[in-house]
Amino acid sequence: MRLSAPVHQLKRRARLAARNEKIALHAALDRIARGEGFASWSLLASQSAVNSPSKAVLSGLADGELFLLGARPGHGKTLLGLQLLLDAAREGRKAVFFTLEYTEPETLARIRSLDANSHADKLEIVASDEISADYVIRYLSGSARGTVAIVDYLQILDQQRSKPALDDQLLALRDFARATGVVLGFIAQIDRSFDPEDRSVPDLRDIRLPNPVDLRFFTRACFLHNGEVRLQDVA
Structure with a gap:
């Protein structure tokens, strides 16, 4: 299935249409779905879930890996x-x-926009300015193998001068992941110089690095642009 835009962007279009045209949201969603070739929004959403790129990413990650989402x-x-x-x-x-x-309420709102069921309550949200490698390691200490954690985001882990350099933090997190089998993902910014006319999806060369970082700490990287998702090994 190839949509004209990611599902969250299609939802945004529907909400704007519902507001501007004073129609019910479900009607706006169904209209968007028909434009994508589906009879209703529920059919589009169910098919999107089956083909969810997140499932492909998750299935491609082994215990103890560090990966990027850029x-x-x-x-x-x-x-x-x-x-x-x-x-x-x-x-x-x-x-x-x-x-x-993000704050915890902002994060919860985003999660519930993806899953209206009870799964949102199963996620643990940690919103704190104190987040660093040491903080993450202490929090996840004792977690079972296969635990998955996402850090939002890579480039501000060492923004406070009181925190260790990003390279030192990543080294500690890599060793922790290897020893415990916890899977650690890092949301990462892409440099403004990335040009989709040259490449449809960013790659490691496009990671914004205000401070030097050895990207070989990571085992996998997942890049997105205009609905296209690409998972690659980090050599």
Whole structure:
């Protein structure tokens, strides 16, 4: 299935249409779905869930891996990370979202926009300015193998001068992941110099690095742009 835009962007279009045209949201959603070739929004949503890129990403990750989720703003990297955590929770795995960017209510609202059922309550949300490698390691200490955690986001882990350099934090997190089997993902910003005319999806060369970082700490990287999702090994 190839949609004209990611599902979260289609939902946004529907909400705007409902507001501007003063029609019911379900009617606006169904109209968007018909434009994508589906008889109703429920059919589009169910098919999208079956083909969810988050499931492909999750199935491609082994215990103890560090991976990146990279995209330009508005292309769904945070939502993909949250969806991945929801998929992990459905499998009975511990799922944790560490965020330096959002409050807990903001994160919950985003999760519930993806899953109106009870799975949102199974995710652990940690919103704190104190998040660092040491903080994450202490929080996840004793977690079962296969636990999945997402850190939002990579480039501000060492923004406070009191925190260790990002390279040192990643080294500690890599060793922790290897020793415990916890899967750690890092949402990452893409540099403005990325040009979709040259490449349809960013790659490791496009990760914004205000401070030097050895990207070989990571085993996998997932990049998004305009609905396209690409998972690659980090050599």
